[in-house]
C-alpha cells in the first residue's frame with residue numbers, strides 16, 4: 001500500500017492511499033481521514049460512498065466532513081466508485097462503467113472481472129482498514145446518490161456489520177428508475193430477479209431490516225423525481241414498520257453544497273450509534 005497524499009486538517013490527517021485490489025483486479029485509491037483522537041485510542045469508522053462520476057476526491061475536498069469527524073473521533077474512509085485503469089471495461093456514458101460501479105458484484109461480460117464493488121467495500125477494504133489504521137472494528141456507512149444506494153444496500157444486507165446507515169439523495173429503488181435499469185441490465189443481465197438484492201426498497205419489502213435510517217433529500221434536486229424517488233423508501237419503511245428519519249430539505253440541489261450543509265448532523269448521528 002502506498003501513500004499518495006497527506007494533509008493536516010482540523011487537527012487530524014487526510015490521506016489518500018493506493019493499493020492493488022485482489023477483488024477488483026486493479027489498482028485502487030481510497031481516502032482516509034484520521035481524527036486527532038486516534039493518536040490516543042483507536043476510533044470507529046464511517047465509510048462514505050460517493051455518487052456517479054466521483055472518485056475518492058469529491059467527498060474529501062467538498063463536503064467539509066473532517067471538522068465533524070475530528071469533533072466526534074470518527075475515522076472517515078472514502079473509496080473510489082468503481083474499478084479503474086486502462087485494462088478495465090468502460091463505457092463512453094458517464095452513468096456506466098468507470099465512475100459508476102453501483103456497489104454491486106457484476107455477473108455479466110465484460111464487467112465481471114473487475115466490477116465487484118460490493119465485495120470490495122464490504123470485505124477487502126474493511127480488512128485493509130482494520131489492518132492498517134488506528135481503528136476499532138465498528139463501522140457505519142453513508143453515501144450520496146449512487147453511493148446512498150450502496151450504503152442502504154450494504155446495511156440492509158449486513159445489519160450486524162454496520163452500526164448505522166444514512167444517505168444523501170439516495171437512489172432508493174434502482175430497479176424502478178433509468179439509472180438503475182441501465183446499469184443493472186449491463187452488470188447483472190436481463191433477469192430482474194437478480195436485481196432485487198441490490199435494491200433498498202425491494203430489500204425492505206422482502207423483510208430486510210436495519211435498526212434505524214437517516215436520509216436527507218433536497219427538493220431542488222433535478223434527479224429527485226425521475227431517478228431518486230425518495231417517497232418509495234418512505235412507503236416501504238412505513239409498510240414494514242422500519243424506524244426512519246427521511247427529511248425533505250426545501251431548495252437544496254444534488255450537489256456537495258447540500259451534503260456540506262447536513263454532513264455534520266449525519267456524522268453526529270453515526271457517532272452516537274458507533275459509540276454505543
Ligand SMILES: N[C@@H](CCC(=O)N[C@@H](CS)C(=O)NCC(=O)O)C(=O)O
Pocket residue numbers: 050051052053054058062094144145146254255256
Ligand atoms: N454528470 C452528470 C451529473 C453527475 C452528478 O451529479 N454526480 C453527482 C453524484 S450522482 C456528483 O457527486 N458529482 C460530483 C461532484 O459534484 O463533485 C450531469 O452532467 O448531469
